Structure formats: structure tokens, C-alpha cells
Amino acid sequence: MPDYFHGYAVVGLVAVAGVLFVTVSFGAGRLLRPSVPTPEKLLAYECGVDPVGEGWAHTQIRYYVYAFLYVIFAVDSVFLFPWATVFSAEGYGAATLVEMFVFLGFLSAGLLYAWRKGVLAWT
Template sequence: MPGTYTPVGYLPVLIFLIIALGFGLGSLLFGYILRPRRPYDEKLSTYESGMVPEGEPRQKFSVQYYIIAILFVVFDVEAVFLYPWAVSFDKIGLYAFIEMILFIVVLVIGYIYAWRKDAFLWD
């Protein structure tokens, strides 16, 4: 009948959402009530280490730092793709094997390119 539809399928989702929200807010409240409150000058300073900050807070990093970070992420993520392939190696057949060989060849070409551009040198 029109107008009498109740989305019963969403009830578990609503219950889970209420429990998750209650757990999150309860944890924050519990921490707020039990935490120690003893502020002092060093603790309220910019850094909790107690050391006085030196220099400008916005210092410039070398572009090389970012290039090495990006290369690390790229090669690390690419290596993660090898694990599912290795697990299902006996079931995937020759086509997937050739695709993975091409994938590794592209990775090696990228590695050689980065090496020739001195992207791995840390100054």
C-alpha cells in the first residue's frame, strides 16, 4: 500500500550508527573527565618538549625531499600489486603472467629513468 512503507532493511544500519556515535562520544567524554589537568608554562608553549623554538616555523624543504617521497610511494604501491598476483599465480594463466611481466618492465623503466635523472641522490 502506498504510504505505509517502512525501510526495515536500514534498521541495523541505524543501530550500528547510534552505537558507533555513542562509543565515539563516550570515549571523548570519558577521556575529558579522567585526564589530568595540570597546565604549566612549558606545557602550554608551542612545543611540549620544553625547548624554545629556533628559527622560522615555515622552513623550505628541498624539492629532492618530495621527489624521493613520491618515488617511494609509487614503488611501494606498485609492489603491493604483486602480492595478489603471487597468491593466485597458479589460477591466473599465461595471459595474466604476461601482463605482470609487462607491469614489471614498466616499473624497471621508471626506476632506470629516475636513476638517470639522479632522483635518488640525497644532498
């Protein structure tokens, strides 16, 4: 039983060390950097050109939907690669095959729903 929790302890210590490292780095940067704000430094920088016009830009929602669909299928690929390695192991063939088809069925249902709603029409 101690070996079981040892793996989690190592992951926890690495996570704490990472958070501590980031916190100390940002704190040291805040203490050591010079801070002389001027109106010119507080302007938005766009390729060396002074900002003109308002800062609000309209973006159509369909780009976010495409990004969301991409994330869904990127997660799909994250699950497919380990599945392919387990599928070849002895005794796991039929069970992992059924589980992966159920998983792909859920993804296909989501894609079919998006297609039926007209989300995938690029106009």
C-alpha cells in the first residue's frame, strides 16, 4: 500500500515545487524590476504604430465554435493513441474495442448534432 501512495506523493511534490517556483520567480521579478510608468508606456503597442480608433473588435461566434470542435477532436486523438497501445495487449482486445467504439459514437453524435444545427457551414 505505501508504494501506491508514493506515486501520488511524488506528483504532489512536483506540483508544489512548480507552483512555488512560479510564485518565487514572479515575486523576484516584481521586486527587482524598475517601475517608472509613463503615459507612453501605458499605451497599447501595435507594431510600432500609435493605436487609432476604438479597441473593441467584433468577432463572429462561429470561430469559437470551430475552436471548440477542434478541441473535442484533439481530445479524441489523445485517447486514441493510448487505446491503440492497449488494444494490442493480451486479453484486452474485445473490451477496449467496444469501449472505443462507444467513445467514438459519442463524438460522432456530437459532430452530427453540430452538422444538423448548421454550425459547420463556413459562411
